[in-house]
């Protein structure tokens with residue numbers, strides 16, 4: 001077995017230092033090394049977006065990255081959205097608009113939605129659909145998800 | 161995934177030494193969107209994975225007086241988000257902004273797209289149409305290849321043992337020129353091209369005549385195809401639908417497609433003509449509007 005590597009990163013604002021094998025994907029590291037199981041494994045080949053997280057401000061599929069690649073990086077996962085027991089506006093609006101049924105794809109959709117609103121606080125419907133095209137939902141359908149993102153954008157705007 | 165060693169070279173020399181020493185058992189990791197997926201299904205089994213992203217030469221993205229340098233580790237997203245590059249090379253935006261979804265674009269590189277050498281690779285036709293050169297380094301030093309000579313077959317490149325791609329270099333667009341890329345997929349996003357095509361044209365000052373043109377078609381032969389004749393037939397001819405149709409016919413005759421789950425030989429031949437015509441119209445339109 002190849003030696004484990006020491007990796008130091010910031011995960012959801014906290015310093016995280018851990019050992020992992022080069023062959024472990026970031027997704028595996030998040031779930032199995034750091035016990036952050038909010039991020040889901042769907043297709044494991046970059047198509048479904050269930051494992052979406054944000055690395056240094058860039059939205060990525062954590063299944064298509066190695067855990068060792070986040071050395072020195074800042075990682076945001078779904079666990080970091082709620083602050084001090086308060087849901088993030090996106091989490092609230094996904095609930096209010098029923099942007100989920102089984103909920104499996106939801107962490108990925110939330111992170112893609114967050115990356116979108118970080119880059120474009122007032123996105124058009126087209127922009128929302130484009131940004132979410134890398135995330136698949138097989139039960140809710142996309143219209144409710146789009147409405148949830150639109151509503152969260154308005155909430156965030158009002159907060160500013 | 162199989163077990164492998166992971167090294168992050170901080171300099172080009174270190175990477176070249178490791179590549180020379182380990183040969184085919186070492187592979188570079190750019191965005192990883194092809195390599196990691198392939199390793200997971202055991203289609204790639206390198207003993208040593210070299211992270212390309214900390215090598216300074218591979219991270220260059222630079223527009224200068226004579227053209228554009230795209231380092232092999234530069235992500236698609238950083239290319240299309242660069243407003244100066246987007247304004248001067250809109251065909252690069254056409255292709256880099258439709259690879260995968262936002263998640264893939266944030267990691268995937270033009271260098272990886274080229275070195276992966278898929279017949280359907282979406283950046284390669286545009287690179288060929290724009291006249292890009294691949295700059296390589298290996299144990300025997302530097303060399304350059306036109307991008308149309310880089311892919312030799314599905315997954316096969318002209319890279320020799322121990323050689324790596326450093327960057328691609330695209331010349332400054334000529335006056336009155338324009339370029340355009342598009343693909344056909346049955347969905348709106350997130351699919352592999354049934355056929356794709358790029359065209360770059362240079363028009364005369366009155367923009368009624370072609371001076372030259374370059375046309376490339378993907379997913380319709382074992383490699384992305386530079387259809388030199390389809391561009392050459394346009395030189396010194398009037399900008400007209402007749403001439404566009406003539407170039408499209410030549411492109412359609414030149415392709416060597418296969419039938420697979422995405423399309424048939426007949427459909428691909430037909431698409432090669434349709435997409436060549438559309439790419440040319442798009443390129444002409446941009447040339448007329450100052451490449452925007």
Ligand SMILES: Cc1cc2nc3c(=O)[nH]c(=O)nc-3n(C[C@H](O)[C@H](O)[C@H](O)COP(=O)(O)OP(=O)(O)OC[C@H]3O[C@@H](n4cnc5c(N)ncnc54)[C@H](O)[C@@H]3O)c2cc1C
Nearest residue numbers: 046190191192193194195259260269272273275281282325
């Ligand atoms: C969900 C999904 C959707 C996709 N959609 C598209 C699409 O729409 N269009 C498309 O064309 N592709 C698509 N791809 C394929 C892939 O994203 C692209 O080919 C991408 O450009 C590869 O770049 P990378 O940086 O991720 O390459 P990597 O995976 O890092 O590398 C690819 C290959 O090139 C080699 N390599 C990398 N850098 C160098 C170098 N400097 N010198 C020598 N060899 C090198 C690697 O060893 C490897 O063999 C998709 C992939 C996924 C997972």
